[in-house]
Amino acid sequence: MNITGTALRELHRIHKQLTDLRGRLERGPKQVAASEGAVRRLELDAEQAKETLKKARIASDDKQLQLKSREMKIDDLKAKLNIANSNKEFQTLKDQIAADLQANSVLEDEIFESLEKIDLLAETLTKADADLAGARAEASKVKTRIDGEQANLESELARVQGELKEAEANLPSDYKSDYDRVARVRGEEALAEVDGEVCGGCFQMLTPNMMNQLYLTKPVFCKSCGALLYLQEGRQVGD
Numbered sequence: 001m002n003i004t005g006t007a008l009r010e011l012h013r014i015h016k017q018l019t020d021l022r023g024r025l026e027r028g029p030k031q032v033a034a035s036e037g038a039v040r041r042l043e044l045d046a047e048q049a050k051e052t053l054k055k056a057r058i059a060s061d062d063k064q065l066q067l068k069s070r071e072m073k074i075d076d077l078k079a080k081l082n083i084a085n086s087n088k089e090f091q092t093l094k095d096q097i098a099a100d101l102q103a104n105s106v107l108e109d110e111i112f113e114s115l116e117k118i119d120l121l122a123e124t125l126t127k128a129d130a131d132l133a134g135a136r137a138e139a140s141k142v143k144t145r146i147d148g149e150q151a152n153l154e155s156e157l158a159r160v161q162g163e164l165k166e167a168e169a170n171l172p173s174d175y176k177s178d179y180d181r182v183a184r185v186r187g188e189e190a191l192a193e194v195d196g197e198v199c200g201g202c203f204q205m206l207t208p209n210m211m212n213q214l215y216l217t218k219p220v221f222c223k224s225c226g227a228l229l230y231l232q233e234g235r236q237v238g239d
């Protein structure tokens with residue numbers, strides 16, 4: 001039973017195409033998962049930016065309330081100052097007011113700083129929200145593209161699998177089971193083109209006898225890697 005290099009080359013081409021299609025079918029969902037992962041990370045970032053801003057606002061509001069109540073306390077002290085009964089009491093109140101005014105000035109600085117910080121945090125939140133929106137749009141684009149591609153790849157895969165069945169049906173029956181065994185395990189590496197006198201799969205040198213068999217269109221399996229061998233185009237009579 002003979003088999004030409006042309007037939008085996010075609011069979012190998014089909015196997016390679018199947019490997020490529022399966023690889024693309026596997027990569028698609030991974031790309032979708034990666035873009036969805038990016039969205040989840042940015043969701044957390046945006047959530048955190050929102051929370052940080054909220055806390056900063058509460059802290060700033062607290063300080064402002066504190067300042068108001070201290071200012072009221074100073075007004076109280078000033079009222080008492082006007083009705084002080086003794087010099088000593090007057091002086092004590094004056095000292096108290098001076099100390100409180102000093103403390104309030106520190107607090108006012110802190111409030112000013114907290115308002116500046118709030119502005120920055122608000123900018124951070126705006127940017128985080130924009131990044132998130134961008135990532136969501138991108139993820140949705142990726143999903144739409146991959147969903148479309150997957151459908152095409154599935155039908156292409158089915159078509160090429162049909163081609164494989166046809167090509168395999170043409171293999172001579174006396175070594176089909178050997179081929180089937182290798183093909184099941186190794187996919188496209190079940191076949192290898194002979195490069196010079198070397199197996200293209202494992203680079204093992206072939207014997208003169210194996211080369212003769214190949215020229216005579218006899219089936220030859222590489223003794224080293226088990227691949228079904230075929231000659232390069234044009235090296236076989238009738239190629």
Ligand SMILES: [Zn+2]
Binds near residue numbers: 222224227
């Ligand atoms: Zn080999």
